[in-house]
Amino acid sequence: MKKHGNRNDDVRTMFTGMYGYGKEYQPARADLGGRVALITGTAGMIGFAAAKRLAQSGCAIAAWDLCEDSGEAKAREIADATGGNVVFYKVDVTDRQAITDAVARVIADFGKIDVLFCNAGGNWGNRKPVYEFDDELFRRNERVNLTGSVVWLCREVIPHMIRQGKGSIIITSSVCGVTGLRNQCGFVGSKFAVSALTRSMALEYARDNIRVNCIAPGSTPRPEDKLNPLWDTVDFENFEKNFSNPENLLYDIPIPRPAEPDDMAGLVQYFASDDAAYTTGQVVCVDGGWTAGFSGNY
Amino acid sequence: MIFTFTFDFGGRTALVTDADAATMRTLSLALSRSGTRVALFGRERAAETARELCASGGEAEAFDVDYRDDDAIGKTMDSVLARFGKIDLLFNGAYVVVPVDKRKRLHEFDMELYEEILAQYYHGLYRVTKAAVRDMAKRGEGAVVNIISIRGMVPVPGQTPAVAASAAAVGFTRMWGVELKETGVRVNAVAAGLAADEHASGDRQPLSHLAVPRATKPEDIAAAAMFLASDEASYITGTILPVDGGFQAGYARSF
Numbered sequence: 001m002k003k004h005g006n007r008n009d010d011v012r013t014m015f016t017g018m019y020g021y022g023k024e025y026q027p028a029r030a031d032l033g034g035r036v037a038l039i040t041g042t043a044g045m046i047g048f049a050a051a052k053r054l055a056q057s058g059c060a061i062a063a064w065d066l067c068e069d070s071g072e073a074k075a076r077e078i079a080d081a082t083g084g085n086v087v088f089y090k091v092d093v094t095d096r097q098a099i100t101d102a103v104a105r106v107i108a109d110f111g112k113i114d115v116l117f118c119n120a121g122g123n124w125g126n127r128k129p130v131y132e133f134d135d136e137l138f139r140r141n142e143r144v145n146l147t148g149s150v151v152w153l154c155r156e157v158i159p160h161m162i163r164q165g166k167g168s169i170i171i172t173s174s175v176c177g178v179t180g181l182r183n184q185c186g187f188v189g190s191k192f193a194v195s196a197l198t199r200s201m202a203l204e205y206a207r208d209n210i211r212v213n214c215i216a217p218g219s220t221p222r223p224e225d226k227l228n229p230l231w232d233t234v235d236f237e238n239f240e241k242n243f244s245n246p247e248n249l250l251y252d253i254p255i256p257r258p259a260e261p262d263d264m265a266g267l268v269q270y271f272a273s274d275d276a277a278y279t280t281g282q283v284v285c286v287d288g289g290w291t292a293g294f295s296g297n298y
Numbered sequence: 299m300i301f302t303f304t305f306d307f308g309g310r311t312a313l314v315t316d317a318d319a320a321t322m323r324t325l326s327l328a329l330s331r332s333g334t335r336v337a338l339f340g341r342e343r344a345a346e347t348a349r350e351l352c353a354s355g356g357e358a359e360a361f362d363v364d365y366r367d368d369d370a371i372g373k374t375m376d377s378v379l380a381r382f383g384k385i386d387l388l389f390n391g392a393y394v395v396v397p398v399d400k401r402k403r404l405h406e407f408d409m410e411l412y413e414e415i416l417a418q419y420y421h422g423l424y425r426v427t428k429a430a431v432r433d434m435a436k437r438g439e440g441a442v443v444n445i446i447s448i449r450g451m452v453p454v455p456g457q458t459p460a461v462a463a464s465a466a467a468v469g470f471t472r473m474w475g476v477e478l479k480e481t482g483v484r485v486n487a488v489a490a491g492l493a494a495d496e497h498a499s500g501d502r503q504p505l506s507h508l509a510v511p512r513a514t515k516p517e518d519i520a521a522a523a524m525f526l527a528s529d530e531a532s533y534i535t536g537t538i539l540p541v542d543g544g545f546q547a548g549y550a551r552s553f
Contacts, residue, residue, distance in 0.1 A: 129431075129435075129474075129477045129478060129481070130424070130427060130428050130431055130470075130474055130477070130478070131428050131429075131431040131432040131435055131481075132432075133424075133428065135368065135425075138421075138424060139421070142416070142420065142421070146462060146466075147412075147416070151404065151412070151458065151462075154404055154405070155404055155405045155407075155409075158404065158405040159405055162405075176469075177469070179472065180469060180471075180472030180473030180474075180475065180476055180477075180536060181473060182473060182476055182477035183477055184473075185424065185470060185473060185474065185477075188469040188470065188472075188473045189420065189424070189466035189467075189469050189470055190466070191469070192450075192465045192466050192468055192469030192470075193420075193461075193462035193463070193465050193466040193469075194462075195465065196450060196453045196461050196462060196464070196465030197404075197453070197458065197461060197462055197465075199453035199461075200453035200454060200455055200456075200457070200458065200461045201404055203453065203454065203455040204403040204404060204455040204456065205403070
């Protein structure tokens, strides 16, 4: 294990050998051959990594994103890298009719949906406490993360899964859907809601052989996110110092590195596979131990 | 309604939302008796409660508010501040349950009802709290108590919007409790257990599986809410206090 704290080391190689970071991944492979996965938000980091992993495992992928150019490019990249069947659909999940139409097109193209990964979402806010929070951004968090990405989409897909007699639904929540973080109430509310819906949907559809599980990703700042106001307390110039400076939020994360999209992809693959046949209604944090407790010396 | 404790909230103003609900009415009566001036959000029952409080020497006024209309909520909050000058205590009536005959699984759920419930118990909770806390923050003190459903901690089938809104309220409570530290405002919640009229007849008697095998009473909730709002709880913020007969503590059926 390399000692961290050397500012001259590149962030990506700093932790080589630690917790799998920086070395070649030897991803676990599930045999998902012949299955169809619908994944939303595939132009984003987590959606892309999950789509690629499921394609490697043999899934045909219906890749949804709002962003046409990067969505199309990422879908082609996955198809080229894996030789898999990947079809891109431009869909805005805040448009109920668009969801209905696009699910119909996926069924027409692939005949079924075995895996649904409700991943499209975002964190919109002005980083203010509730009494100064932006109303329009508050609403957008709810419309996208809760109502569009989860409620409307699941309503359209579940009848097909019931008909098929089987299905696995995976939802992207956040550590903000498990614990309270300051100054982002639009995001926290929508994510607490989807964490809870994971559990109520698991209860509703267990007898239809549909499992519902949830991933709660932790911190994912990386140098290219420098301009994202969400990470305005992160020191991107001396990145590793974020994990050794008690003043910084990231100090509280026991595994001292940002989350990698592949950390999420492994769990998504597990939930999608038959290895998870008895696992439903679970919200699993992939957060380097962040929400396990306070890591300071109290 | 007999409480064995008393709180002195003399001179403070409380806003009680969803005051047509039995629990919030009970809470309003108890607050008034503790010397609080009470603003109530609600319709006929809230107006009736306000008249009752005034007749017994208290100070109260009811305000009709359309939770689906963001602007209307803002205007009503302005009227409350114009009438009472300040809001010291906010009791959000955020307890929501889907009526037995409307309970459906997600893919069959009535989406109009979904939007209605979210408007009042998700967006309304945010809007009312935002306006009230703005006033509290100016003065550097205040307390918010969200009266929510235990379904936000223990999700149940067939009630998508109630589970979503209640869980969101859990999240709001925890994060508002920590983010408001510069303002002197505390935010807590009471997670109310199962009420008597919320079970389909012929159901497997969920109440019999509780550690305290009876339905939740309005007094149970009002007492806990008043404690969390009081100065006795000055070191308590961002917590959810389940008042649920043990419902969320564990599995009470025998194996």
